[in-house]
Amino acid sequence: MKAWLPSLLRLALVVLLVAFVTNPGWFEPLLKPLTENNAPVIYNQGSLLTLTLLHLRIVLIATVAATVVAVALAILVTRPAGAEFLPLSRSLVNIGQTFPPVAVLALAVPAVGFGEKPTLIALFLYGLLPIFENALTGLTTLPANVTEAARGAGMTGWQRLTKVELPLSAPIILGGIRLSVVIGLATATIGSTVAAKTLGEVIIAGLLSNNLAFILQGGLIVAALAVLIYDGLSAVERYTARRMGREVE
Amino acid sequence: MIEIEGITKRYDSTTVVDDVSMVIEPRTVCVIVGTSGSGKTTLLRMINRLVEPTAGVIKLDGADNRSLPGYELRRSIGYAIQGHGLFPHRTVAQNIATVPVLLGWDKARIKARVDELMTLYQLDPDAFGPRYPHELSGGQQQRVGVARALAAEPNVLLMDEPFGALDPIIRNKAQEDLLAIQKRFGTTIILVTHDMEEAVHMGDKIAVMDAGKLVQYAKPAEILANPASAFVGTLVGASERPFRLLSLGRVRDAVEDGSAEGEAISGDASQRDALAELLWSGRPALPVKGADGKPLGRVTVDGLVKRAARPA
Numbered sequence: 001m002k003a004w005l006p007s008l009l010r011l012a013l014v015v016l017l018v019a020f021v022t023n024p025g026w027f028e029p030l031l032k033p034l035t036e037n038n039a040p041v042i043y044n045q046g047s048l049l050t051l052t053l054l055h056l057r058i059v060l061i062a063t064v065a066a067t068v069v070a071v072a073l074a075i076l077v078t079r080p081a082g083a084e085f086l087p088l089s090r091s092l093v094n095i096g097q098t099f100p101p102v103a104v105l106a107l108a109v110p111a112v113g114f115g116e117k118p119t120l121i122a123l124f125l126y127g128l129l130p131i132f133e134n135a136l137t138g139l140t141t142l143p144a145n146v147t148e149a150a151r152g153a154g155m156t157g158w159q160r161l162t163k164v165e166l167p168l169s170a171p172i173i174l175g176g177i178r179l180s181v182v183i184g185l186a187t188a189t190i191g192s193t194v195a196a197k198t199l200g201e202v203i204i205a206g207l208l209s210n211n212l213a214f215i216l217q218g219g220l221i222v223a224a225l226a227v228l229i230y231d232g233l234s235a236v237e238r239y240t241a242r243r244m245g246r247e248v249e
Numbered sequence: 250m251i252e253i254e255g256i257t258k259r260y261d262s263t264t265v266v267d268d269v270s271m272v273i274e275p276r277t278v279c280v281i282v283g284t285s286g287s288g289k290t291t292l293l294r295m296i297n298r299l300v301e302p303t304a305g306v307i308k309l310d311g312a313d314n315r316s317l318p319g320y321e322l323r324r325s326i327g328y329a330i331q332g333h334g335l336f337p338h339r340t341v342a343q344n345i346a347t348v349p350v351l352l353g354w355d356k357a358r359i360k361a362r363v364d365e366l367m368t369l370y371q372l373d374p375d376a377f378g379p380r381y382p383h384e385l386s387g388g389q390q391q392r393v394g395v396a397r398a399l400a401a402e403p404n405v406l407l408m409d410e411p412f413g414a415l416d417p418i419i420r421n422k423a424q425e426d427l428l429a430i431q432k433r434f435g436t437t438i439i440l441v442t443h444d445m446e447e448a449v450h451m452g453d454k455i456a457v458m459d460a461g462k463l464v465q466y467a468k469p470a471e472i473l474a475n476p477a478s479a480f481v482g483t484l485v486g487a488s489e490r491p492f493r494l495l496s497l498g499r500v501r502d503a504v505e506d507g508s509a510e511g512e513a514i515s516g517d518a519s520q521r522d523a524l525a526e527l528l529w530s531g532r533p534a535l536p537v538k539g540a541d542g543k544p545l546g547r548v549t550v551d552g553l554v555k556r557a558a559r560p561a
Contacts, residue, residue, distance in 0.1 A: 143334075143337075145330055145331070145332045145333070145334035146334050146335070146336060146337065148299075148330060148334055149328070149330060149333075149334030149335070149336070149394075149397075150336070151299055151323070152297065152299060152323055152328035152330065152334075152407075153323065153324070153328065153347045153348050153351065153397070154320045154321065154322070154323035154324030154325075154348060154351055155320065155351065156320045159351070164336060167338050168337070168338060243338060244337060244338040
């Protein structure tokens, strides 16, 4: 395959996605055959652009929160003082992951009400595990002679963490964030069942009114977002890995 | 001066270092030799408190090394390890500047020091400074590792098998460079190795360790002539002994009056090299020239063979 082909495909996908969410009317003829009985072709209970941005916002907030908590937790349990909490924190995070998203939503609604909050909680819990696992791997597989040299040079524990351990683990932690974002993008659509404003709204509206065009446009936007973000974060990850002198496996 | 007094390190019931006492004179090179698991690395790491001793005291210039927090102590002591341990995410210049930055030197002083060390180690600061460690050869990485250890002008430099990962030719060069730099800065060097050849070559004094105990601490010639135990004897290697003894002396010290034919050997070469040259070329004598190229006399096979005999 030619080297420029993947870049070209990505660019085309970005252009298509932006065009679709800003001017969905242009694509009406394409989707028209999927509707029956003169049903609306393009989602008409809100702008696709707004929904896309809200969808991204909710994933962003949840991922940032999950990153902060998961990385902090991983740092804590890899210090000598926190080592005994390692198994406990692992199982706590694992429980977060085994809970089905729908169950989290259902349980969160009575506690925090309908809307964005229960979705944020679910996404946050879902984002924790991949980031935590990767941060643990990153922090525990640092080259021994490098950490030894850092101690020998007279770095304090904090300096070793911020100047050596975290930078060197960054590519692996980024890998965890990437997984977590993609899971989040998909899970956020379910949030619409508890009245969060996400692209799931479009899909659910389509399912309720038996409108294939709605289902397809909601699904495709989410899919395109996931592919592009996954791709972008992979590139960032490869760049950081090179910068940190670590090879991506 | 480094005074090690009754240092012991135990992990649970295993004693890794057992009641070691020794004094290392300032501005000398002390080599600690021993087999794997003899406790030599642990002993070294107790000097800069990467390992805390179970019992005993280590004094640096009279001051207990526990009078400072560990990280501050370590900033004042150079530390170079096998496989260099360079920070892969930092440039060569940033790696060398590690300790000066920790000590809060101003930028101009750091830059001047980094450039000085890189020049000293034959690495062009403009060409190599901005590179990353993985872009360097093994020998260059090792030099950067030592330069980093020397960056903050420490009085004491600890080295844990610093040349272990180098091929023999680069290793010889690295050893020579280190000795030259030691003379220039007057640094006290404590070097751990399992290689007796390296110990005899580098050390002003050699400390031999076995199973956590210091079995002999003496000048190289003394260790070669009078090994304190069978273990030291084995480490020295009976068949290597005369040649190692010769390698300690310079040709200029073995010069006899008279002249000889053929290519002259430098007075600074080791007597071992001179003997090798004599044996290989089948000549009975070699002319010797001084650093200025003037003839000093000659060395003979007979003369060298006498010097290779066990000292009385």
